[in-house]
Amino acid sequence: MTNQIAEQHSALAGKLGAIAANVTDWDGPTPVAEWRARDVLIHLMTWLPGLLNKVGVELTTVEVEGDDVLAAWWKHTDNVQRLVEDDDQLARTVDVGQGDQTLAQVLEQLYLSDLFMHRWDLAKASGQDPEWEPEVVAGMVEGMTPIAHVLGESGEFGNPVVLDESHPAEDRLVALIGRDPEWAPVVA
Template identity: 30%
Template sequence: MPDPRDLFRSAVTAVTAVVDAGTDPDTETPCSSWTYGLLLDHLVSGDRLFVGLLTGTMSPPSSPRAAGALAEPVPSPADYRTWSSRLADVFDDTEITAREFQVPAGRLRGDQVIMLRSVEHVLHGWDLAKAAGAPTLDLAPVAAALEEPARHLLAAVGAQALGERRPFAAPVPVDPTASAVDRLVGAFGRDPGWSPDPVAGYARLVEQFAGHGDVELPDGTRRGFGADGLRTDGQVFACTHRGRLMIKLPAAEVDRLIRTGLGAPLAKPGQRPMREWVLVPFDGAASTRADQAYGFVSARG
């Protein structure tokens, strides 16, 4: 098994790229009732807490904080780097792995503490990526390396006990042939197929373009392809399709979104995928991508 300290640093590196993508702090996440901002705060405050616990400058709280009790203002990417780096430095102390510590999840050895924080960063990094519309590809190798030791950790702590400590949850059944990331997040209570609410997401986009004089909003009178779509110069640039946002973008950008796992191809049965159309979630990047689609179609009109 890789050194736990190396796994933690790899997890932090992968999540840093997600955090740097940024998004609206109020964006919903796969963790019910926890917004992007609250989860980022949870990660940063968690690292700050564990620095205190492992260095003896802080006692463990009697119970985890509720989502609504998380502090404001929302931490920045710089805050994430600062505290994850400080915790990594604490983990580098070779005496840490040999000692036992009383932490919110129970009494754990130092190497188990490192594993716990690594899992938290990968799990919540996945949450943040799903919310922000950022790639999760960099999390894959870390998740693969963490999967077996993470299951040992679950056995040591107890899945029920850990599930009671939000924002973990009870395990979700996942196909054994699924990716390592999906299996890991499922083991800690996430639905790998989660996506944001499409109805609320599209309503926000309609409101976003309501002030554009050259944009025709859906009025329920059209039928056929793009009936509920947003149009400019008579051409659809964004609409809903089977719970996702369908947008028109340059072929190169469509290819990039599909390649990074952020988008899915759009094709009629028995036909090749459309080169300039892609399906994306109504996540924190939906507004920006709809703007890109609007600009692309407007320029060609």
């Protein structure tokens, strides 16, 4: 039996890692005003272990040593991959504030989607193409548009903006997560 969560994680983390491997300025600005490029990965490396450890699922928080954000990212990715390859762990029931769910459901809904969305942040911060899969973008736009007000109230996103269908799906998703689709780093 194929473990889809493990496959999805490997693919998403790998795509984000490929973008991270081409970042030349870890202190460069990002579409999230208070973040630098390094903060995109640090966010992903800290919130998931924090959340899971609170519900009894052990996942080590990887610290960045010196300026080697990329090495820390790969350690974190390896830790998460080991977790998602454990079918018994994925079947565990946890409550992260949304009622009882399997760990697989929590990871798919929260973490895998975060890996996907933050690929745009890091790519834009470093002058790269996020190479978002159009079908995933379309599905996220469809699922998130009706709950835009909830996204805004959650505090987990910027101020969501619902763009109409005359805009490309990628721009619509970016606006839904509170980003400016036209954002680009200021060139000095």
